[in-house]
Amino acid sequence: MKKSGQVTIFIILGVIIVAIAVLIFLFYPQIKSTLGFGEQSPSGYMQNCIEDSLTESIQKVSVQGGSLEPQHYFLYKDQKLEYLCYTEEYFLTCVMQQPMLKSHIEAEIKTNIQKDVGTCLESLKENYRKLGYNVQADEKDFNVELLPKFVVLNLGNSFSLTKGEETQNYETMKISVNSDMYELISIANSILNWEASYGSAETTTYMNYYHNLKVEKIKQSEGTTVYILTNRDSEDKFQFASRSIAWPAGYGEI
Amino acid sequence: MKNKLILIVLGMFLISLVSAVGVSYCCEKTKAGAECQNTEQTNCDAAFRSAPTSCESTAYCKLGCCYDSTEGVCMKNTPQITCQKNKGVWQDSASCEVPQCELGCCLIGDQAAFVSKQRCKRLSSIYNLEINFRTDVSNEIQCILSTTSDIKGACVFEKEFETNCKFITKDECFKSGETNVSFHENFLCTADELGTVCAKTEKTTCVEGRDEAFFVDSCGNVANIYDASKIKDPNYWKEVVTKADSCNPGASNANSASCGNCDYYLGSTCKTFQRGIDRIKASYGDNVCRDLGCTFEGKKYDHGETWCASAKGNLENLPGSRYFRMVCYNGDVLVEPCADYRQEICIQSDIDGFLTAACRANRWQDCNSQTKKKYCENKDKRDCKWIESGINNLQCVPEFAPGFNFWDEAKSESSDVCSKANVECTITCEKSLSGKEECESSPSGCGDEDGLSASWETKMNQVCGALGDCGVKKNYLGQAGFNEIGGED
Numbered sequence: 001m002k003k004s005g006q007v008t009i010f011i012i013l014g015v016i017i018v019a020i021a022v023l024i025f026l027f028y029p030q031i032k033s034t035l036g037f038g039e040q041s042p043s044g045y046m047q048n049c050i051e052d053s054l055t056e057s058i059q060k061v062s063v064q065g066g067s068l069e070p071q072h073y074f075l076y077k078d079q080k081l082e083y084l085c086y087t088e089e090y091f092l093t094c095v096m097q098q099p100m101l102k103s104h105i106e107a108e109i110k111t112n113i114q115k116d117v118g119t120c121l122e123s124l125k126e127n128y129r130k131l132g133y134n135v136q137a138d139e140k141d142f143n144v145e146l147l148p149k150f151v152v153l154n155l156g157n158s159f160s161l162t163k164g165e166e167t168q169n170y171e172t173m174k175i176s177v178n179s180d181m182y183e184l185i186s187i188a189n190s191i192l193n194w195e196a197s198y199g200s201a202e203t204t205t206y207m208n209y210y211h212n213l214k215v216e217k218i219k220q221s222e223g224t225t226v227y228i229l230t231n232r233d234s235e236d237k238f239q240f241a242s243r244s245i246a247w248p249a250g251y252g253e254i
Numbered sequence: 255m256k257n258k259l260i261l262i263v264l265g266m267f268l269i270s271l272v273s274a275v276g277v278s279y280c281c282e283k284t285k286a287g288a289e290c291q292n293t294e295q296t297n298c299d300a301a302f303r304s305a306p307t308s309c310e311s312t313a314y315c316k317l318g319c320c321y322d323s324t325e326g327v328c329m330k331n332t333p334q335i336t337c338q339k340n341k342g343v344w345q346d347s348a349s350c351e352v353p354q355c356e357l358g359c360c361l362i363g364d365q366a367a368f369v370s371k372q373r374c375k376r377l378s379s380i381y382n383l384e385i386n387f388r389t390d391v392s393n394e395i396q397c398i399l400s401t402t403s404d405i406k407g408a409c410v411f412e413k414e415f416e417t418n419c420k421f422i423t424k425d426e427c428f429k430s431g432e433t434n435v436s437f438h439e440n441f442l443c444t445a446d447e448l449g450t451v452c453a454k455t456e457k458t459t460c461v462e463g464r465d466e467a468f469f470v471d472s473c474g475n476v477a478n479i480y481d482a483s484k485i486k487d488p489n490y491w492k493e494v495v496t497k498a499d500s501c502n503p504g505a506s507n508a509n510s511a512s513c514g515n516c517d518y519y520l521g522s523t524c525k526t527f528q529r530g531i532d533r534i535k536a537s538y539g540d541n542v543c544r545d546l547g548c549t550f551e552g553k554k555y556d557h558g559e560t561w562c563a564s565a566k567g568n569l570e571n572l573p574g575s576r577y578f579r580m581v582c583y584n585g586d587v588l589v590e591p592c593a594d595y596r597q598e599i600c601i602q603s604d605i606d607g608f609l610t611a612a613c614r615a616n617r618w619q620d621c622n623s624q625t626k627k628k629y630c631e632n633k634d635k636r637d638c639k640w641i642e643s644g645i646n647n648l649q650c651v652p653e654f655a656p657g658f659n660f661w662d663e664a665k666s667e668s669s670d671v672c673s674k675a676n677v678e679c680t681i682t683c684e685k686s687l688s689g690k691e692e693c694e695s696s697p698s699g700c701g702d703e704d705g706l707s708a709s710w711e712t713k714m715n716q717v718c719g720a721l722g723d724c725g726v727k728k729n730y731l732g733q734a735g736f737n738e739i740g741g742e743d
Contacts (some may be wrong), residue, residue: 085331088284088291095290095309099320099329100340148380189327196331197349203590204560206581211465211518217459221594232584235314247597249659250667251619253721 022128030087042124042159043173044051049120050153054144055177056149057112062181065240066098066105067168070110074224074241081241084188085195090223094195094244101192102146103186108143109151117142121157128161146182180231184238187213192242199245200225223247272351280309282335290315290333309333319350326372328355329371359391364403370396399480406494407439410448419443419450421475443475444491457540458514460524466497467514467524467541480514482537485586508545509533516543521557523584531585548582561609562600563589567730571596571655573723575730579611595657618652622674623723625650639719645677651720672724676715679706 039047057068064070065082073080084101085094096116098104125135152174164175187206194201203215217227228239228253258557280299284291290309291297298304305647313334315726320329320337321344328350329342337344345352359529360367360374362383369377378385391397409420412434420430420443427437438445441532443452452473458480459470469477469485477491479500484490497503501513506520511534522543527535536542546557555561559582567575577592577600592598592613602611622636624630630640637653644651658668680701683693695701700710718725728734 020352072284083288086288088293088297093331095288095317096320096329096336096445097264097289098336100322100342102325102327102450103322109646149363189329193328193330196329203588204558204581204583208519208558211523211584214584214588215590216588217590219591219593223593245728247593247595247615249595249597249657 014254018054018142028118036194042161043127043175045124045127045154046120047171047175049123050116050175051177053113053116054109054151054153054175055179057109058177058179058181060112061105061108062184062236064239066101066108066185066238068108072097074220074226074243076218076220076226076239076241079239081239083243084240085192085242085244087243087246090246090248092245093197093199094242096196102182103187105181105185106144106146107115110142113144113153114218117153117155132163134162136162146179147187148177148182149180150176150177151177151181180234181238183210184229184231184236187215188227188238188240191215191227195225195242195244278308279304279306280312280315282314289336290317317348319345319347319352319355321345321350321352321354323354323372324374324376326354326370326374328352328370356389359388359395359397359400361386361388361401364401366397366401367396375724388661392725405439407437408434408441408443408445408448409437410443410450411435417450418446419448419452419473419475421431421477440494442471442477442491443473444471444477445493446488446496447492454486456485456538458536460526460541465516465518465523466500467516467539467543469539475575480536480539480541482512485538506545507543508547510543511535511537514541514543518546519558521546541594544585546584548585548587550580550582550587555580556608557582557584559609560602560611561730562602565730572727572730573657573660573735575657577613595659596654597656598653603704616652616654616656618654618656621650621652622648623650639720641720643713643717645675645714645717648674648717648721651717652722655720656722660723668723671722672718675714675721675724677714679710681705 022219047180061068064080065084067082070082072082072083072086076085082098084098085096087094091101121137128135134244136159137157140158142155145152145154153176155173155175158172161168161170162194173174187210191201191206201217206215207213212232214230214232216230218226218228224241224243226241228237230237278292279295279298281291281293281304282302283289283299284293284297285299286297292309295304295306303314305312310317315333315335317331318334318337320332320453323343330350331348332342334344336346354372355370357368357370358374361379362377362381367374367377374387375385381562382557388400391400404423404425404597406423407423409422411418411430411432413432417559420427423428424437424439426647427435427726438448441448441451444454452471452475455470455472457470458467458474459475461468467480471477479497481490481501483501497515500515501507502510502515506517506522507513507515508522509532514524514536516524522545524530524541525544526540527542532542532544533725548555548557559656561580563578563580565576568577576596577598579590579592579600581588581590587696590613592600597616598613599616600611600613602609605721617636618638620636621630624636624638625647627640630638638650639653641649641651658671659666660668677697680696681701683691685691693703699707701707715725719727726735
């Protein structure tokens with residue numbers, strides 16, 4: 001009786017060991033990265049390091065009409081909204097203020113994350129050195145690109161990691177975050193062309209074409225129009241101000 | 255000699271007077287940061303150029319078309335300096351009537367966009383698809399209608415000793431790199447004759463870019479539009495059934511438990527069922543046609559309907575009141591204010607119960623100068639009304655009284671406009687020898703021995719109030735106005 005009990009315990013132990021072995025075999029890569037003792041690729045490291053800063057920069061410029069520090073803005077709910085099309089006069093269509101909106105936003109995001117990219121690159125090198133690698137990095141500039149569904153950070157730096165006889169080369173790194181900024185900017189450009197031609201844009205036209213888009217148009221008393229574009233699924237937002245064909249009170253100034 | 259001196263002095267005086275009045279300058283940049291504005295010289299940023307002329311007459315601020323040669327985007331009304339500073343290509347056409355900005359139909363996969371040729375090239379490169387730019391399509395609607403999606407079908411292949419299947423296009427099928435591939439156009443992976451491992455399920459899914467809820471097979475392939483009555487029908491799981499031949503076409507099918515033939519333009523779209531938002535759960539699967547209509551102030555509006563709000567003080571056009579357009583889209587009610595000071599009004603039409611509204615200019619400006627009723631009431635030209643008993647020959651008044659910034663005395667013309675309706679009532683009374691008092695008023699009937707006639711006063715105030723924010727009124731919040739005379743309110 002005692003002997004058969006011991007056999008049962010050994011069988012149970014055996015089953016548990018086999019189960020653990022199977023689990024490790026199946027999920028090893030995930031377990032490895034979760035526990036943090038694995039060596040990440042340089043692009044994986046950079047993605048983790050810069051992702052939050054990149055997302056934050058995108059959000060910051062998108063609620064301020066595409067600028068980090070709006071120069072000429074309308075204050076809407078304590079938020080500075082850059083005028084992308086503006087006229088100081090009454091009854092006239094607006095003058096375009098930011099015709100190359102996409103490249104302007106790309107430059108603004110780049111400026112905002114420049115410092116963080118540098119810090120992340122330094123910590124990347126430091127980490128690999130600690131792991132016993134000889135790190136050789138080619139310092140190059142980076143650029144930010146807005147693409148459909150993504151914002152991509154292209155790092156031009158090439159890396160060479162050497163440990164013993166083995167050398168790994170990494171030419172370029174791409175860090176991307178999900179964002180509908182590209183789509184929202186395309187719609188903003190279309191709205192701005194309407195503002196410059198007719199003084200106003202019809203919001204329902206855009207909501208008919210783009211089923212997941214919300215376009216809010218809020219006219220202010222002094223003639224400014226605030227536009228808020230929101231993707232209903234991702235909740236990404238782009239908001240800006242325009243002043244075109246403004247009406248004065250009464251007949252206007254005497 | 256003396257006369258010449260007088261003329262010179264007078265000339266200098268006039269010049270100084272003109273400059274004091276404030277000639278419009280073209281500022282390359284204003285102190286506020288706006289580019290290329292016609293404004294007073296004092297507003298110009300001294301670090302940038304300025305000229306005592308209109309911006310259109312300067313080379314640097316002349317408006318034209320700014321062309322982004324990389325993205326293929328054209329921006330209208332752009333000053334030359336602003337475009338070139340941002341590395342755009344500037345062309346002398348403010349409305350962008352230049353060859354680079356000519357629009358055509360860009361067909362990319364099963365999508366279409368009415369854009370410039372360069373924009374089409376850019377989109378094609380982004381999506382890594384072949385360019386198909388059609389200049390024979392002249393408008394956006396025609397362009398969208400000309401899209402043709404590649405025909406899909408069952409792509410059958412062998413994998414791990416099993417007959418597998420994917421519901422994809424022919425091109426994707428033969429580029430998939432699988433072995434023993436055969437393509438069956440318009441067939442579903444669940445067709446019995448294909449003998450694949452993919453089987454019917456009771457699951458449904460929403461597909462990006464489509465409104466309808468679809469069945470999915472056990473391999474995860476999208477099948478036909480969800481129809482509870484055909485869940486076990488082998489024919490419905492055999493070949494592709496068009497939207498028009500699916501359940502209840504031409505209706506929104508919102509909150510239908512049995513039909514997933516949703517239609518965005520009819521007010522529904524496929525969404526995962528959410529208690530509290532969707533009224534009915536589908537008989538099979540987790541997805542329903544969500545009703546995109548809205549409820550506002552207890553009234554139901556369809557998705558896409560726009561209507562004029564009944565805002566405070568609108569009926570009487572009281573000071574501070576404003577017109578608003580309401581928009582119902584995707585279950586949300588959006589508020590779009592029309593221009594303030596009632597310079598825009600909201601108009602609404604009802605077509606078979608579907609409301610459509612818009613903000614449009616309030617054409618009140620030339621009402622007072624109309625002297626004939628038929629011109630006054632010409633609705634094609636102006637928004638005015640004729641008052642038979644007018645004041646001071648003022649019978650044509652705005653139908654929607656405009657607002658004035660009467661609190662800003664320096665800028666407001668309210669006193670000038672309102673004073674047009676000023677009228678004096680003179681009551682002359684004579685006491686006869688018998689002691690009886692006889693009074694005459696001018697204009698006739700404006701008063702008697704007891705003072706001003708209440709009915710005359712009301713009538714005059716109505717004319718006065720119709721001119722704008724004039725006369726005795728309460729504001730849109732119901733607060734009475736006040737008049738500061740002799741330091742008293």
